[in-house]
Amino acid sequence: MVIYEALRLYPPVIALVRETDTDMKLGNKLIPAGTAIIVPIIAWHQDERFWGADVKEFNPERFAEGITKACKVPGAYLPFSFGPRNCIGQVFATIEAKVVLATILQRYRFCISSQYVHAPTVVVTLKPEFGMPIVFEEVL
Numbered sequence: 001m002v003i004y005e006a007l008r009l010y011p012p013v014i015a016l017v018r019e020t021d022t023d024m025k026l027g028n029k030l031i032p033a034g035t036a037i038i039v040p041i042i043a044w045h046q047d048e049r050f051w052g053a054d055v056k057e058f059n060p061e062r063f064a065e066g067i068t069k070a071c072k073v074p075g076a077y078l079p080f081s082f083g084p085r086n087c088i089g090q091v092f093a094t095i096e097a098k099v100v101l102a103t104i105l106q107r108y109r110f111c112i113s114s115q116y117v118h119a120p121t122v123v124v125t126l127k128p129e130f131g132m133p134i135v136f137e138e139v140l
């Protein structure tokens with residue numbers, strides 16, 4: 001739940017670009033072949049209409065019953081994209097994050113340093129502009 005929620009608020013890939021290969025209709029709009037379409041992942045992840053009034057809050061519990069219960073439009077949660085060109089490393093990345101977190105939590109408590117400045121920025125992927133200093137405390 002914590003990993004899902006972190007990827008919702010801070011998706012490393014903030015948008016996707018796709019191109020239509022044939023003319024197509026979306027609602028009553030005609031989209032000609034060759035049109036570039038931006039899928040605004042981060043905007044959908046932070047859209048109150050999909051997630052509710054607490055959309056800006058870090059609330060892992062929203063995923064307690066899975067993605068379909070967390071989001072009114074489950075297709076709007078796309079940290080690893082969707083379909084035939086989705087992320088090939090999705091399962092690996094999720095397991096890795098769980099293993100790293102579980103390994104750290106066996107020995108340490110940690111919290112964000114008071115020197116942390118919240119400044120998400122995009123340099124190919126989304127990242128903290130001034131890094132993320134963390135204070136670790138060993139659990140005896």
Ligand code: HEM
Binds near residue numbers: 013016084088
């Ligand atoms: C939190 C970690 C990760 C996130 C959020 C992520 C996200 C994504 C997204 C959104 C795409 C689709 C890009 C597009 O269609 O334009 C993608 C594609 C891809 N990812 Fe990841 N990824 C992650 C980790 C990894 C890892 C660990 C690997 C490899 C071990 C990996 C390998 C790939 C590859 C090869 C593609 C291209 C797949 C294709 O085009 O068919 N990713 N990833």
